[in-house]
Amino acid sequence: MQEFEIFGNKDTRSGFGEGLLEIGKKNPNVVALCADLTGSLKMNAFQNEFPERFFQVGIAEANMMGLAAGMTIGGKIPYTGTFANFSTGRVYDQIRQSIAYSQKNVKICASHAGLTLGEDGATHQILEDIGMMKMLPNMTVIVPADFNQTKQATIAIADHVGPVYLRFGRPSVPIFVKPDAKFEIGKADVLIEGTDVTIIACGHLVWKSIEAAQALHEKGISAEVINMHTIKPLDEEAILKSVAKTKCVVTAEEHMRNGGLGDSVAQVLAMNTPAPQEYVAVNDTFGESGTPNELMTKYHIDTVDVIAAAEKVLARKD
């Protein structure tokens, strides 16, 4: 069984903060906007280094999205920062018309996504954002797995011309992506090779899936683990290549079952090579207050749930 070197524990939002500072140093066209959550988004370092390129917009997310869209005219590359809930649902029409339809080069950077925002509760725990963003034409949707990958993705998206939704989170999680790894939009990472079942995950569920694969290995089950950090454009080739071998799939995500990564994978399978699939995702319910770990347990998006889903889907194979 493959071993992973762990480079400590950190929150993915801190990866965003470090990546933003680094790309700010490399690319003078990068500007950043924040709606009164500079500390939470870890944007202070960029703000201190480049005060003239940092725009505090106050608690006015709709205006922030419009400002960002307009700032692209003349060559700037705006990164907007606020919680995922206020980055998507609150401003869907602004993103739709002024950014996606208008083909503007805005990077929508969204922290505190999903249940692991924790104690603030369901008002802030958005679980629909991947679905909303992936449905928009022209939009690229990225959900990196750990601190290093979030930093690498934050840097990489500056070179991609077009709107991007970059989703990350609040809790500290193990860092397993190598510090010098190259982030390629739309190219999935096969983390563990296996032959019995394919586990496709994004965000915080990637490490959970690695843990699940290790536990399955103890039970004699060979699981392949794919980090699908880009939900759109989806790496269909990686999915089909893996499923040709394993003939069944588990998808795992910190998102609503409806409209998330799992549905994107299911669409690829249905159109190419139908195969049994089990979803590890939140099933049509809002979240609630609690610690991140408590919430992942209660809403069945934890390691044990990935293991159970793998066993269930294996039993459904012909």
Place this chain on the structure above:
Amino acid sequence: MQTSELQRIASQVRRDIVRMVAAVNSGHPGGSLGCADFLTTLYFDTMRITPENFSMDGVSEDLFFLSNGHISPVIYSVLARRGYFDVKELATFRKLSSRLQGHPSVDKGLPGIRMASGSLGQGLSCALGAALTKKLNNDDTVVYSLHGDGELQEGQIWEAAMYAAANKVDNIIATVDYNGRQIDGDVEDVLSLGNLAQKWMAFGWEVLEMDGHNIDEIKDTLSKAKSKLGNGKPVVILMRTEMGQGVDYMMGSHKWHGVAPNAEQLENALGQLEETLGDY
């Protein structure tokens, strides 16, 4: 440009508007006619632009953002008459595969349009963003925007208004088409704007007012507005207009906001509007 020449162009723009909406039996003639004098003056007299060499970035040229995108006929006509694209293309307005979508878009590459609009309230934020980039680029050209008065009921307008004053965005001139009408009736009855000049002043803007059908006054007010830029305050012009201006039966109510004239009504309208530059 001479006022008489601007008036001749505006007359042709009005003919274009009514012919465009009549041809597809849809679109918004009322507000379009009401803004014909202003947009003609802005594009033919005031703005420093390069129509023959349109670029999305618009570096070193003035930019215009239409926030009330439903008055697309007037901006399409003005852009075509100013040389951004062939006037013959006006005949494709609202038809399948046209670059002249019902509401302005950029995805089909129509020269002159830099931002989609239609869903109201977004254009002031976008114009401010472009103004911020001009400042970062040390580009001293000006950003203009146009808004409906009914559109000011959208909250995002006031988010943007607050931002502009707080951050001294003083390279923008926003204009409000203050015709007092919206789809459901008079703005006063649907949702009163109260004292609009005082509202903008309270939000920290320099406020000017003008008659949107007096081209000399439009020229003077735009000139005065430009002279007020660079002083730490954004500028807004409250422009009194008549919805449907130039076609008598469309004036005096909100009824022609989004209704196209039939063949008979079109003939009547064209009879009131001199053909000056040749119909498309």
